[in-house]
Structure formats: structure tokens, C-alpha cells
Amino acid sequence: MSENTKSAKLSIDGKEFDLPILSPTAGPDVVDIRKLYAQAGVFTYDPGFTSTASCDSTITFIDGDKGELLHRGYPIDQLAGQSHYLEVCYLLLYGELPTPAELEDFECRVTNHTMLHEQMMNFFRGFRRDAHPMAVMTGVVGAMSAFYHDSTDISDPWQREVASIRLIAKMPTIAAMAYKYTIGQPFVYPRNDLDYASNFLRMCFAVPAEDYEVNPILSRAMDRIFTLHADHEQNASTSTVRLASSSGANPFACIAAGIACLWGPAHGGANQACLEMLNEIGTPDRIPEFIARAKDKNDPFRLMGFGHRVYKNIDPRAKVLKQSADEVLDLLGVEDNPILQVAKELEAAALADPYFAEKKLFPNVDFYSGIILEAMGFPTSMFTPIFALSRTVGWISQWKEMIADPQNKIGRPRQLYLGSTARNYEDIENR
Ligand code: SDX
8 A cells, every 4th residue: 555645634632633544556545543542542433344444455346336346456247257266266365367387286286175084074973964054164164273283373374375275175075065964965075077166066966876967057157156255355254254363363263253254144144044035025026015124114124135335336246146047047947937036026126216226225246146056956054155165265365465464463443431430349238
């Protein structure tokens, strides 16, 4: 970032404080308040961090007003249309698109780390069969620090690299095994002769009783869904990973924290909640009832898959997913899927409603993804695990960037305290 000659002036009780203004390569200027408390003895107050930059980064940029998403400068619609997930992983991790030799080496390293330590199978078997796959993923990923001790020392760049490759490579295996475990089917091991998306589909849907041929349409759609969920600036789960990592915790524990945060229905859990909402609406004639509920201040109901802290225009990922939904369902012969029709009519009704227009509420990444995933054969409980699998590269890239940053220090926010001031203990007889 460049230090501007510009500065912001803050006046408190007649005293003036100059706060430097830092300029980004894109997006709004930031007021540097790092010295504010030392100089002025005051904190800033920003629950939910609506106006707060927690770090500087070179990985992903979102222009919420334009509805633009760039990964290392490349627009998401170009990456979704022309690249593939492992190439996007390379871009996010190392900053540039790979040469053919670099890509081949990277894909080979990932492919050769897809298997899990055999002892981890017992870990899966400790869960109830009806456990949510996200509960299993949170536990198993956290437990990786108990199995891969040679890649937990974050001060060693080589161990950081190994941990990164292991996590990206093993997440599909873990997610697929979490799914198989909950449906009582045997685990399917990864294969080195399949690409990343095809391997995941086979590990989810193959059974020992027959051969499984990967449908190239599904594999391309799966890879595109991975790409569209790969990274997204300092969202709640990425911020969780950064905060956990700031204490020096090992990478597996930090990614497990990110998975736990992503699970919430306001974040990555919205894809499951959105499809459940569309199924509850059921038919287009019930759309007005749900639009009215979403607008009712006394009703906690919100349109799932709608709205976003940053996008005040349609989420560019939703645009690609809407087009992909049409293509995939058409190719799968389910183009007359009634839920897709409900989704499209719900989107049109909401976008035509002044409430949503005034609040700039548009479909986000979770609005159409579930329709595609359900058509591909996944139960709703697997939607957020697939989001977590996809986002692992984003969490890891941001984690690596933070650890390599010489400014890196433990994150420790302050507070606006509204509790009791000091008072003396009263013995119970006197209360
Ligand atoms: C993801 O941060 C990221 O980048 C996340 C993500 C990523 O890739 O990492 O993009 C992934 O999490 C996408 C978001 C998925 N969540 C949902 O679809 C759940 C439904 N949406 C919301 O709950 C909400 O829109 C959020 C959580 C996404 C954003 O919430 P904000 O930014 O805190 O906005 P807000 O709650 O302050 O809402 C502003 C106003 C409120 O009305 P007022 O109090 O001003 O009168 O808009 C209303 C809200 O009530 N509103 C909605 C709404 N979302 C916001 N009203 C109805 N339906 C909705 N979906």
C-alpha cells in the first residue's frame, strides 16, 4: 500500500490528531488507526466490522457496487469459464497463473496427497451415523494435527507448503468419506488417474458393487462450483482462520475453525438453508407469502441466498451459477425442475420489490448453487461441506499471506465496556 500525503484529522476535546490515509490499488482508501489508542486514548467501535479493514492483502478483491470479483486481478467469470479449480488454486497460492510445467507439477503434488492416514478411518467411526457431515469435517480436519506432525511447524516455510498441499488434496477425500459414513456406505479411496472433481464425484457416488463412470458434464459443473467458492476476501470464515492463525496455532486447527464458522446459515450454511427454503415455498403461488415474511420486521425469516455485506449488486458468482444451473439441469434432462422455476420467479419477484431494491439485496453465491448440487445427486447436508472443500484454498492462501507478513501479530480486539464498575464481594448472608 502507498502512504498518502493525505491524512484524516480527528478532533477530541479540542485536541487534534492526524491519522495517515493509506491508498490501495483498488477500493476505498483506509484511515490508519494503529496508533490512535496510544495517541488519543480512544478505541474505534465497529461490531461486525462493517467499516474495518483487518489486514492488507493481494489475493482477492471485490467491488460490491459493480458486482465484480477478482482473484489476483483475474475476473471470476473468466476463471470459471476458461480455467479450472487446481489452476485457480495455484493462482491463489502463488500469485500468478502457472506455466504448463508448473501446473503439471502442482497437480501431481496434489494428486499424490489425496489419501488419508489409514488410522483416521477409525476417527470417522467414532461419530453417530446421523452426524451432520460438517460436524464430521470439523472434527476430522482438526484431528489432522494429530496425524501429520511433520507439517504443523508454521515457522518452517517447507512445512507450511506441505500442510497447504495436504489440506487441498485431502479435503475432497474427507468430505466424501463424511458423506459415505452418514449414508452407511463403504469409503471409496481416491484414484490418481482421475482429475480433482472427478475423483470427488467418484468417492461420493461409487459403490463396490459396480463400476462408476464419471459423467463429464457433472465433473465440469463440480469443478466450476469449486472455483466459484474458492476465496472471497476477509469473509467471516477467512477472518476466523486468520485470527486463529495469529496465535500461532497449527494449520489444521485453524482450517477446522474456518469450517466451523462457515457452517452458520448466515454464511456457508446458507446454501443448505436456501434449498430448504425453496422446497418449503414449493410452488410459485406461495412466493408472495415468503416475500412478505422476509420484509416483516417482526418475522426473523430472511430470504436465504439473498443479500450480502459487500455486494450491493448481484453477486457475479450467482450470475455464473444461474447460467450453470440452466445448462446442467438441461443436460441432465431435468430442465423442468420445479424448484429452479420457483428460484427464478422468487428472484424476479424480490428484485421487483422496493424493499429489496432499496436495501440493495440481490442473489448471492448460495442462491443457485444448491439447485445444481441437488440435481447432481447431493443431499442438502453435503452443500456446505462442498463449500468448505472449495474454500480451503482461500483459507490456506490467506493463512500463508498472513504468516509471511512481517507485521503479523496476534489479533486482540478491544471493546466498549457497558458492565458494572468495580464493586466489593458480598457474603451470601448479606445478599
Ligand atoms: C456468504 O462475506 C462473504 O463474502 C460471504 C460469502 C463468501 O463467499 O465467503 O459471500 C458467502 O456467506 C454469502 C451470504 C449467505 N447468507 C445468506 O444468504 C443468508 C441471508 N442473508 C443475510 O442474512 C444477510 O444478507 C447477510 C448475512 C448475508 C449480510 O448481512 P449484513 O451485511 O449484516 O446486512 P444486515 O443484516 O445488516 O441487513 C441489512 C438490511 C436489514 O434490514 P434493516 O435492519 O436495515 O431494516 O437488509 C435486511 C436486514 O433485515 N436483509 C434482508 C436479507 N438480508 C439482509 N432481508 C430479507 N432477506 C435477506 N436475505
